Amino acid sequence: MIKKYYESDADLSNLSGKKIAVIGYGSQGRGQALNLRDSGLDVIIGIRPGKSRVQAEEDGLEVYDVSEAAKTAQVVMILLPDETQADVYDAEIKPYLEENDCLMFSHGFNIHYGQIIPPENVDVVMVAPKGPGHMVRRVYEEGMGVPALIAIHQNASGNAKEISLAYAKGIGATRAVVLETTFREETETDLFGEQAVLCGGATSLIKAGFETLVAAGYAPEMAYLEVLHELKLIVDLIYEGGFTKMRDSISNTAQFGDLTRGPRVIGPETYAAMEDVLTEIQTGEFAKEWILENRVRRPVFNALTKADEEHLIEVVGAEIRGMMPQFQKKEECDEE
Ligand code: NDP
Numbered sequence: 001m002i003k004k005y006y007e008s009d010a011d012l013s014n015l016s017g018k019k020i021a022v023i024g025y026g027s028q029g030r031g032q033a034l035n036l037r038d039s040g041l042d043v044i045i046g047i048r049p050g051k052s053r054v055q056a057e058e059d060g061l062e063v064y065d066v067s068e069a070a071k072t073a074q075v076v077m078i079l080l081p082d083e084t085q086a087d088v089y090d091a092e093i094k095p096y097l098e099e100n101d102c103l104m105f106s107h108g109f110n111i112h113y114g115q116i117i118p119p120e121n122v123d124v125v126m127v128a129p130k131g132p133g134h135m136v137r138r139v140y141e142e143g144m145g146v147p148a149l150i151a152i153h154q155n156a157s158g159n160a161k162e163i164s165l166a167y168a169k170g171i172g173a174t175r176a177v178v179l180e181t182t183f184r185e186e187t188e189t190d191l192f193g194e195q196a197v198l199c200g201g202a203t204s205l206i207k208a209g210f211e212t213l214v215a216a217g218y219a220p221e222m223a224y225l226e227v228l229h230e231l232k233l234i235v236d237l238i239y240e241g242g243f244t245k246m247r248d249s250i251s252n253t254a255q256f257g258d259l260t261r262g263p264r265v266i267g268p269e270t271y272a273a274m275e276d277v278l279t280e281i282q283t284g285e286f287a288k289e290w291i292l293e294n295r296v297r298r299p300v301f302n303a304l305t306k307a308d309e310e311h312l313i314e315v316v317g318a319e320i321r322g323m324m325p326q327f328q329k330k331e332e333c334d335e336e
């Protein structure tokens with residue numbers, strides 16, 4: 001069974017006398033740093049000049065260039081975009097690491113795929129909240145916490161687990177639960193989840209349903225409402241009470257269609273494709289493709305993003321949401 005930790009398993013004093021540098025002040029950087037500060041820990045921000053830096057200053061935090069923050073701190077949490085971490089690490093963090101410092105991540109990509117190879121005399125750990133940064137912050141302010149994963153890659157100080165748990169407590173995660181995993185398991189399951197189900201699987205399923213209805217001559221507005229708008233209602237029910245609660249709420253007709261037609265839509269071909277997608281993650285093929293894509297300034301990423309932005313479902317969707325009062329100010333709320 002996976003190991004679980006709660007409030008009483010974590011002791012903030014494992015971070016007392018240590019300065020924590022949060023590198024990057026975006027979604028996770030802001031959420032984690034503000035929670036650490038409000039938990040009474042000694043946190044500073046390392047960030048380049050720009051929008052995030054202005055935000056950190058407005059939030060009243062101590063702000064430095066990345067190298068200055070890395071130099072001063074004993075705990076360095078890297079919360080930059082995954083694809084920029086290796087370059088910033090090499091130039092602005094690595095030169096300042098000292099024996100028994102603790103290097104932290106919220107996602108295992110760069111360590112697992114060998115893009116960052118830290119010296120052996122530092123701790124290397126992960127504390128990864130299972131939610132976007134604004135939620136990490138909001139839930140903490142409400143007195144609760146977003147669950148998190150921890151993992152230990154290197155334990156040079158002999159205290160890496162205690163430090164990770166203290167950090168998890170500082171961001172509020174032990175108020176919910178902290179699960180112990182490995183860099184490999186976190187990285188591979190995270191990539192698979194977002195590719196096959198959460199992001200890739202979901203958008204492709206929605207598009208396929210929309211295109212099928214429109215090609216058959218149904219109004220795009222009807223198709224949008226049916227396959228995209230209503231999806232949230234169904235997902236909310238599954239989130240609250242699993243398939244059982246969802247099926248208790250839908251009609252018997254819907255449930256019969258769900259049980260008999262769903263497995264035809266997601267059939268053997270999809271299982272085979274999911275296996276391939278997982279294999280590419282496990283072998284590092286996906287990581288290599290994404291790293292090289294960044295080296296050449298993202299031609300595939302940009303072209304595919306643009307094509308989907310121009311898809312009829314996006315055009316119709318923007319129009320319909322524009323007519324629905326509940327979307328008037330919600331649009332700016334970001335998720336992962
Ligand atoms: P964001 O894109 O929201 O923020 C990135 C931050 O890094 C910004 O403050 C940006 O500043 C700064 N930055 C970018 N490039 C540089 C640079 N060259 N030098 C200095 N600062 C730079 O990232 P996230 O918070 O989404 O992701 C951070 C980490 O957290 C990743 O490892 C991610 O996988 C992980 N994670 C993210 C989750 C999420 O829901 N977002 C959930 C769990 C983990 P600027 O404004 O100047 O661009």
Ligand code: MG
Nearest residue numbers: 107190191194
């Ligand atoms: Mg991810």
Ligand code: MG
Nearest residue numbers: 225226230254
């Ligand atoms: Mg219906």
